[in-house]
Amino acid sequence: MPFEGVISVADSGLRRNVLSFWEVTAQSVANIAPSATPALVVPLVYASAGNASWLYYAFATVALMFVAYNVNQFAKRSASPGSLYLFVSQGLGPTWGVLSGWSAVISYLIVGGSVLAGLANYAVVLAHDARITGADAAVTVTAMVVGALAAWFVAYRDIKLSAQFMLFIEFAIVGLILALSAAYFVKAGRVVDRDQFALSGLSLGSLRQGLVLAIFSFVGFESATALGHEAKDPLRTIPRAVMISVIAVGVLFMVSTYALVFAFRGQHPTLDQSNAPLGVLATLAGVPYLGPLIAVGVVISFFACSLACINAGARVLFAMSRHGLFHSSAGNTHASNATPHVAVTFAAIVVLFVPLGLFLARTAIMDVYGDLGEIGTLAVLFAYVLVSIAAPIYLKRRGEPTAGAIAISVISVALLAVPIYSSFFPPPSPWFLPYVFLALLALGAARFLYLRVRRPQLIRAIEADLVAS
Numbered sequence: 001m002p003f004e005g006v007i008s009v010a011d012s013g014l015r016r017n018v019l020s021f022w023e024v025t026a027q028s029v030a031n032i033a034p035s036a037t038p039a040l041v042v043p044l045v046y047a048s049a050g051n052a053s054w055l056y057y058a059f060a061t062v063a064l065m066f067v068a069y070n071v072n073q074f075a076k077r078s079a080s081p082g083s084l085y086l087f088v089s090q091g092l093g094p095t096w097g098v099l100s101g102w103s104a105v106i107s108y109l110i111v112g113g114s115v116l117a118g119l120a121n122y123a124v125v126l127a128h129d130a131r132i133t134g135a136d137a138a139v140t141v142t143a144m145v146v147g148a149l150a151a152w153f154v155a156y157r158d159i160k161l162s163a164q165f166m167l168f169i170e171f172a173i174v175g176l177i178l179a180l181s182a183a184y185f186v187k188a189g190r191v192v193d194r195d196q197f198a199l200s201g202l203s204l205g206s207l208r209q210g211l212v213l214a215i216f217s218f219v220g221f222e223s224a225t226a227l228g229h230e231a232k233d234p235l236r237t238i239p240r241a242v243m244i245s246v247i248a249v250g251v252l253f254m255v256s257t258y259a260l261v262f263a264f265r266g267q268h269p270t271l272d273q274s275n276a277p278l279g280v281l282a283t284l285a286g287v288p289y290l291g292p293l294i295a296v297g298v299v300i301s302f303f304a305c306s307l308a309c310i311n312a313g314a315r316v317l318f319a320m321s322r323h324g325l326f327h328s329s330a331g332n333t334h335a336s337n338a339t340p341h342v343a344v345t346f347a348a349i350v351v352l353f354v355p356l357g358l359f360l361a362r363t364a365i366m367d368v369y370g371d372l373g374e375i376g377t378l379a380v381l382f383a384y385v386l387v388s389i390a391a392p393i394y395l396k397r398r399g400e401p402t403a404g405a406i407a408i409s410v411i412s413v414a415l416l417a418v419p420i421y422s423s424f425f426p427p428p429s430p431w432f433l434p435y436v437f438l439a440l441l442a443l444g445a446a447r448f449l450y451l452r453v454r455r456p457q458l459i460r461a462i463e464a465d466l467v468a469s
Contacts, residue, residue, distance in 0.1 A: 006461040007322040009080050013333035014229045014315075014340070018160050021237040024224045026167035028245035031108075031220025031312060033115055033305030035173045038256040039278055039298045040118055040369065041217050046261060047272035048210035052199045054258045060214040061250030063415035064221060067384045068246045069408050070391040071222050072239040077398075079228030079235055081340075082319030083312065084383045086466065087225070091390025091397075094462045095448065098325060100386040102444030103379045104316050106437065111219050111376035112309030112351035117359070117368040119302035120144045124365075125276050126295050140365055143299075144356050151307040152348035155314065156334070156341050159230050162311055166304045173297040174252060180278065180294065181259035184285035193262045211419045216377040217253055220305075221245045223312035275366070306351055313351075314343035323462045324455075325448065371433055378423045378437045381416055388412035 019027075045053045074087035082089075085101025123143035124136050132139070154162050185191050224241040228234050263284045264271035274280055278298070279291035318340035321331035334341040358368045392405040423434050452459055 006324055006458065006465050007328075007331055008465050009082055009086065009319050009322050013338065014081060015159060015338035016229055017232045019163050019227055019231045019237075021232075021241065023160070023163035023167055024227055024231045024234075024237050025241040025245060026163050026170060027227055027308055027311065028221050028224040028241055029170045029174075029249060030166035030301075030304040031223040031308035032218055032245065032249050033118075033220075033301055033308075034170065034249050034252050035177060035294075035298045035301040036115060036118055036305065037217040037253050038177060038260060039122065039276070040366075041213055042257050042260050043272050043274055043277055044370065045210050045213045045257070048213070051196045051261060053210070053261055054196060054254050055199065056210045056214040057217070057250065057253040057257055059211065059415075060218060061246065061254070063215070063412070064218050064246045064250070064384075065243070066408055066412040066415060067388060068221065068243045070388040070405075070412055071225065071242055073391040073395060073405060074387070075225050075228075075242060076235050076239045079231070079238065080319065081226055081229055081315040083226040083228075083316050084222065084387050085316050085320055087394075088383075088386045088390045089462075089466050091394035092386065094323075094459055094466070095452075096386055096390070097466075098320070098448045099441065099445060100383045101316050101320050101325075102448075103383040103386075103441060105313050105320075106440050106444075107219060107376045107379035107383065108223070108309045108313030108316070109347055109350045110354065110372050110379065112306045112313065112347070113354040114369050114372035114376060115302045115305040115309070116144050116147055116351060117355040117365050117372065119147050119299055119306065120355075120359075121275070121365050121369065122295055122299045122302065125279075126292070126299065129292055129295065140359060141356065144352060144359070147303050147306060148348055148352035151303060151310050151351070152345065154307055155310045155344045155348070156339060157337055159227070159311065159339060162307055166308060169297075169300050169304045173294070173301045176290070176294060176297060177256055177278070178252065180281055180285060180287070180290060181255055183287055184259055184263050184281055187284070187286045188262070193258070193265075195265075196258060196261055212374065212377060212422050214253075215381065215419045216373050218246065218249065219373075219377055219380050220308065220312065221249070223308060226312045226315040310344060310347045310351055314340050314347040317347065318343040323465065324451070324458050371430070374423065374428060374433050375437045375440075378420070378434055379441070381420050381423075382437075382441070385413055385416050385420070388416070 049056050080086050084104045085097050088100035089097025120140040120143040124139050127139045222242055224238050231237050260277055263281050278294045282288055282291040317330055320326055330343040332342055355368050388409050392402045392409050395402045395405050
């Protein structure tokens with residue numbers, strides 16, 4: 001049903017009922033980019049957490065299982081391409097929904113840029129393995145441009161093609177990392193590392209940055225919810241995909257982190273100084289030939305993550321545009337591909353030009369990866385807090401029991417408050433990163449407030465479509 005100034009999200013024009021459970025799961029898993037964590041993030045966590053690194057991932061896994069529960073209160077009752085935007089709107093109203101949706105768009109696109117920088121870093125590692133030196137800048141720029149263009153093409157062309165590609169790549173590289181960890185334990189002849197279980201060297205001062213980085217590893221686990229119109233049996237498959245993604249990837253992170261910390265004990269350079277720790281692990285495990293293979297897999301996995309970020313970010317932007325919050329063209333679907341092609345193109349442009357611009361401004365590629373990752377993490381944490389608050393309110397409006405949902409909501413917000421606080425205090429380096437997110441959030445809020453004052457009928461139309469959807 002059309003409303004004044006609003007195109008109903010229920011009639012999206014996206015291809016319906018084409019994605020299986022595993023293809024939907026691949027969206028969330030690819031958005032997490034599980035191979036990126038042992039490849040690049042674990043060394044950064046180790047620099048802060050040392051022997052407690054695996055415990056930080058245990059904390060993050062538990063915290064995000066609570067968040068996944070809150071997300072699933074919506075996902076098992078409604079399905080749409082709007083993801084957190086429509087979920088929070090259904091619980092807290094369009095104002096908070098817009099802030100959540102805009103925050104999710106910021107997160108998906110900024111994290112997409114971050115992983116594109118990670119892709120470029122590993123492309124340089126592969127170039128060095130091939131004895132290609134002195135062309136790092138050219139390799140970096142070429143890798144980012146080719147990666148972004150390829151991701152745009154696949155996302156523009158077909159969501160099922162995107163999902164199948166991500167399914168194959170992510171499950172293959174995850175299996176390879178687990179096999180590599182097992183091979184190291186067999187080579188070492190033991191599994192127990194007493195220093196890690198004793199948490200030796202742990203201090204409260206190291207808690208802050210390590211937790212933010214651990215949460216960063218999970219960003220995008222909920223992105224399967226953006227496939228609400230394209231998934232088969234979405235009220236069942238999407239909630240399962242969201243929860244399974246958190247649990248399965250959390251186990252992978254704990255195992256691979258434990259194995260890397262164990263393997264690098266006494267090694268030089270140390271884990272926090274390594275730019276290709278999985279290659280070193282392959283050598284220590286006695287299977288050095290797996291090093292280059294894993295490096296290639298990591299590059300492809302980073303590509304799959306950028307593709308997943310473009311897919312998810314474009315669909316949230318698509319839903320918000322159909323509600324008149326952005327240019328109406330971003331709410332259109334391709335006549336034959338049934339994809340949100342304009343939103344996909346806009347998302348791909350942002351994903352490419354943000355990291356490329358920073359690199360050309362002489363920011364080190366790993367600083368691009370880390371800085372964008374921190375901004376994207378803070379953005380998604382804000383959206384997670386809102387959806388956690390919205391869940392019990394949504395259930396109450398439906399007349400359903402809320403006691404357990406309220407308890408889980410409170411626990412979720414409390415757990416999320418730790419990394420959010422840690423993003424600001426003590427100030428990160430560079431100090432202004434959290435305020436970049438706040439400035440971007442303020443832009444979206446200003447746009448909404450302008451529409452609320454100048455076109456109040458639009459807000460009523462959005463509310464009507466939310467009820468209808």
